[in-house]
Amino acid sequence: MKILMVCLGNICRSPLAEGILQHKAKEKNLDWTVDSAGTGTWHIGLPPDERSIERARKYGLDISEQRARQFKVTDFDHFDKIYVMDASNYQNVMRLARSETDRAKVELILNELYPRQNRTVPDPYWNDDGFEQVYQMLAAACECIMEKYGAEGKL
């Protein structure tokens, strides 16, 4: 599987999602590609937000080597699934989709945990207390993703 996690800045939410799912895939010896990107441009080239790095570290993950990049149209060709965090990311990514095949790859990540409820992962950038909640939501969603696709073997 090739999975891309997408948020706005690619410094808070999607780096955590990338780190969590990458770790799970490694644990299961799956040859997956897990990456992340942002729809915005402000933080390109920067490491994740210190609060996300700390939160990941608390749970034994090192995401400090990640660098933010912007989502690009060719990501539709390189990834099987594109998980977005909220409705705004969803709209921004869907706007770039060129076909029904592209559109079918895009999904709100929490729909894996709460099917069809269209819940969103809140942007924690302006809320220091939000990071733990975001981590827990993403960990639970990534567990569902692993249950769904992990059994398919080394795709």
Ligand code: 4NP
């Ligand atoms: P993220 O959080 O989308 O989870 O990476 C944000 C990071 C930065 C900004 C907004 C959201 N910003 O406005 O700079």
